[in-house]
Amino acid sequence: MPKQHQQKTKQSPYAADRGIPAAYEGETVTRRRFMEVNAMTVGGIASAAFGLPALGFAVGPMFEKTTRSGFEPVGIEADFSDTDYTQKVITIVDDVGEAGKATVYIRRFNPELDRDHFRQPYIAISNRCMHVGCPIRYVQASQRFICPCHGGIYDFQGIVTGGPPVRPLDRFRTRVRNGVVEVGRRFSVTDALDEMYSPRDPSNHLNGLWKYLYPPRPTT
Amino acid sequence: MKLPTPPLPKALRRRPARPGSRPSRNGARANGAVHDLRPGARERDGKPSSKGGSQIDRQRLKDQAAEVPVSIAGWLDERSGASPFMRGFMYRKVPRGTNWFYTLGSATMFAFLSQAVTGVFLAMYYNPAPADAYESISHITNEVFLGEFVRGMHRWGATVMVILIFLHMARTFFFGAYKYPRELNWVIGVVLLVLTLAMALTGYLLPFDQRGFWATVVAVNINASGPILGPYLADFLRGGAEFNAITLSRFYSIHMLLIPVLIAALIGAHLYLVAKLGTAAPPWMKAEKAKALAREEV
Numbered sequence: 001m002p003k004q005h006q007q008k009t010k011q012s013p014y015a016a017d018r019g020i021p022a023a024y025e026g027e028t029v030t031r032r033r034f035m036e037v038n039a040m041t042v043g044g045i046a047s048a049a050f051g052l053p054a055l056g057f058a059v060g061p062m063f064e065k066t067t068r069s070g071f072e073p074v075g076i077e078a079d080f081s082d083t084d085y086t087q088k089v090i091t092i093v094d095d096v097g098e099a100g101k102a103t104v105y106i107r108r109f110n111p112e113l114d115r116d117h118f119r120q121p122y123i124a125i126s127n128r129c130m131h132v133g134c135p136i137r138y139v140q141a142s143q144r145f146i147c148p149c150h151g152g153i154y155d156f157q158g159i160v161t162g163g164p165p166v167r168p169l170d171r172f173r174t175r176v177r178n179g180v181v182e183v184g185r186r187f188s189v190t191d192a193l194d195e196m197y198s199p200r201d202p203s204n205h206l207n208g209l210w211k212y213l214y215p216p217r218p219t220t
Numbered sequence: 221m222k223l224p225t226p227p228l229p230k231a232l233r234r235r236p237a238r239p240g241s242r243p244s245r246n247g248a249r250a251n252g253a254v255h256d257l258r259p260g261a262r263e264r265d266g267k268p269s270s271k272g273g274s275q276i277d278r279q280r281l282k283d284q285a286a287e288v289p290v291s292i293a294g295w296l297d298e299r300s301g302a303s304p305f306m307r308g309f310m311y312r313k314v315p316r317g318t319n320w321f322y323t324l325g326s327a328t329m330f331a332f333l334s335q336a337v338t339g340v341f342l343a344m345y346y347n348p349a350p351a352d353a354y355e356s357i358s359h360i361t362n363e364v365f366l367g368e369f370v371r372g373m374h375r376w377g378a379t380v381m382v383i384l385i386f387l388h389m390a391r392t393f394f395f396g397a398y399k400y401p402r403e404l405n406w407v408i409g410v411v412l413l414v415l416t417l418a419m420a421l422t423g424y425l426l427p428f429d430q431r432g433f434w435a436t437v438v439a440v441n442i443n444a445s446g447p448i449l450g451p452y453l454a455d456f457l458r459g460g461a462e463f464n465a466i467t468l469s470r471f472y473s474i475h476m477l478l479i480p481v482l483i484a485a486l487i488g489a490h491l492y493l494v495a496k497l498g499t500a501a502p503p504w505m506k507a508e509k510a511k512a513l514a515r516e517e518v
Binding site for chain 2: 133
């Protein structure tokens with residue numbers, strides 16, 4: 001073993017010294033080696049030429065803002081009370097039929113009940129459970145939002161009181177135009193109900209240090 | 221080390237000549253063959269055509285017909301050199317104690333082939349657009365000839381494949397067949413398992429009914445629960461922040477193009493390693509001692 005090693009280190013860098021036929025003076029890279037490297041490089045460039053655009057094509061939607069930005073009217077102000085939720089259906093994504101629709105629970109802001117800092121005239125709560133995204137429903141008798149899949153329970157403000165969900169229910173921006181209530185973009189919240197975070201997926205924690213593990217995405 | 225070539229199976233071996241018969245051109249013997257088998261040879265010999273002559277003609281045609289597959293196989297083999305490979309692959313030796321549990325891998329592969337074939341034909345009728353997917357599936361099920369059967373094969377075959385792949389994995393585990401030198405094959409098998417489950421997941425959405433839709437929503441959100449990369453992975457799967465118009469076609473493309481190609485390629489590698497390394501004997505089989513090494517102690 002050591003002998004072989006010695007031999008290898010002694011080998012001359014010059015092709016001519018190694019007895020390679022037709023080597024010219026000072027040649028260190030043999031023609032064979034040169035062609036090998038060239039063929040590999042050309043092959044690599046050719047593969048990248050179709051591979052990279054195809055990959056970019058596939059991952060492109062990850063970097064485009066795809067959420068709806070406008071407001072959608074849901075009814076006149078008289079339709080809503082400030083002590084109870086009214087159920088409305090809005091379109092979150094166009095062109096996918098029922099799959100793009102979502103139920104929203106809407107109630108007028110009530111200074112006696114609500115302590116949040118969002119300054120929205122109406123409270124619009126998303127029906128998407130914050131565990132893994134099943135549709136929750138509001139149960140009038142218990143004044144709770146309840147998820148049928150894995151038993152997530154939220155109180156009147158949408159804050160988790162039981163089950164596996166990791167954060168309060170998402171909300172939507174609201175505004176009133178000419179007496180008509182309009183629902184806008186989704187935003188995510190923490191238990192403190194103090195800051196409007198860009199919408200995160202269900203299952204993404206937002207409290208404390210968790211929010212650094214679930215960063216905002218380019219799509220929202 | 222070079223293994224001896226396994227013998228040809230009996231059916232492919234050349235038959236010995238019957239006593240009193242003469243060899244035909246391919247060396248096979250025909251019963252009661254005469255000197256000249258060409259048509260009309262008898263007439264040219266000056267003998268009148270008879271019942272015996274037409275019998276001989278029939279025999280000659282039979283001989284020629286028997287020669288056709290042999291000569292086609294020979295033509296291909298001469299140009300591809302496939303027969304030593306195929307013989308080594310198909311007629312390789314298996315250890316003593318090989319039993320029915322060893323067929324689970326092949327069963328899984330045939331489940332995959334069945335999925336591939338039925339899937340290709342389902343794709344002829346299926347339309348991966350959110351507005352049409354459910355309609356096209358119900359068209360397949362209710363109107364297309366044998367549609368219910370082919371879709372049923374695909375739908376239940378998916379479950380069968382998942383069950384079989386787990387049984388195959390259990391066999392490998394309990395027989396210790398994952399140990400040296402077969403670890404790489406175990407790793408390939410695990411990748412195949414994951415790909416099979418990914419097939420099950422992506423295929424679940426395609427009927428675009430309530431169950432498939434909500435299962436996909438939940439599955440994508442489970443992907444999103446991974447720290448840091450999870451939310452981006454979910455965006456990649458959906459092609460956006462919400463379930464949208466391209467999600468279904470993405471799942472369809474992944475289901476019928478991306479993963480099947482990967483599975484087919486990995487099955488090839490899996491089988492190559494099985495043929496190369498051989499199968500492992502069941503754990504209850506004792507290694508046989510060579511006679512020369514056995515020593516009797518009294």
